[in-house]
Amino acid sequence: xxxxxxxxxxxxxxxxxxxxxxxxxxxxxxxxxxxxxxxxxxxxxxxxxxxxxxxxxxxxxxxxxxxxxxxxxxxxxxxxxxxxxxxxxxxxxxxxxxxxxxxxxxxxxxxxxxxxx
Amino acid sequence: xxxxxxxxxxxxxxxxxxxxxxxxxxxxxxxxxxxxxxxxxxxxxxxxxxxxxxxxxxxxxxxxxxxxxxxxxxxxxxxxxxxxxxxxxxxxxxxxxxxxxxxxxxxxxxxxxx
Numbered sequence: 592x593x594x595x596x597x598x599x600x601x602x603x604x605x606x607x608x609x610x611x612x613x614x615x616x617x618x619x620x621x622x623x624x625x626x627x628x629x630x631x632x633x634x635x636x637x638x639x640x641x642x643x644x645x646x647x648x649x650x651x652x653x654x655x656x657x658x659x660x661x662x663x664x665x666x667x668x669x670x671x672x673x674x675x676x677x678x679x680x681x682x683x684x685x686x687x688x689x690x691x692x693x694x695x696x697x698x699x700x701x702x703x704x705x706x707x708x
Numbered sequence: 709x710x711x712x713x714x715x716x717x718x719x720x721x722x723x724x725x726x727x728x729x730x731x732x733x734x735x736x737x738x739x740x741x742x743x744x745x746x747x748x749x750x751x752x753x754x755x756x757x758x759x760x761x762x763x764x765x766x767x768x769x770x771x772x773x774x775x776x777x778x779x780x781x782x783x784x785x786x787x788x789x790x791x792x793x794x795x796x797x798x799x800x801x802x803x804x805x806x807x808x809x810x811x812x813x814x815x816x817x818x819x820x821x822x
Contacts, residue, residue: 636799638810682751
């Protein structure tokens with residue numbers, strides 16, 4: 592079974608600075624997707640960024656980028672120019688790329704990010 | 709387009725009572741998921757539907773939890789009887805039927821069992 596581990600329960604950063612959230616995962620599959628989700632106090636899970644395992648290029652979405660190291664099974668999220676609205680719980684998640692019965696997301700334990708003004 | 713709708717947003721019940729949650733997915737999304745998120749943890753899949761058929765319910769406590777998806781659209785999740793450890797946020801998500809289909813989440817229902 593796949594597992595996802597986030598070793599940082601809490602992180603804080605000064606507004607406008609850069610922060611990196613860590614995630615490692617374990618799988619025997621070769622094709623899969625990795626995600627970072629943001630969950631503010633409203634509880635709504637919001638997709639931040641997605642990485643396809645067969646793509647070597649790291650995904651980027653505006654101020655958000657990832658460092659995907661497939662051999663090391665590492666998938667970190669970098670937030671540049673942190674803003675107050677980035678404060679939330681961040682979850683790393685894994686999903687198999689095989690269609691039949693394996694579309695569930697496997698989540699890590701989450702990292703609570705605080706932005707200091 | 710409208711997002712995933714869930715109701716109620718909050719529910720407080722006593723142990724051994726029953727409760728039901730409702731989810732309406734995004735129009736056209738064939739796949740629907742129910743996740744349980746215990747405080748301080750990441751969500752865990754309870755059940756996945758493909759249209760109105762169950763694809764994965766391996767982590768659903770079937771002695772007390774049940775779920776159905778009527779006509780492949782709306783879904784209800786029921787707990788009967790509830791236990792204290794069922795206190796959690798119940799998240800519904802939906803996606804298109806393809807490997808790259810993104811999962812879109814509803815706002816969740818926070819259940820407190822006293």
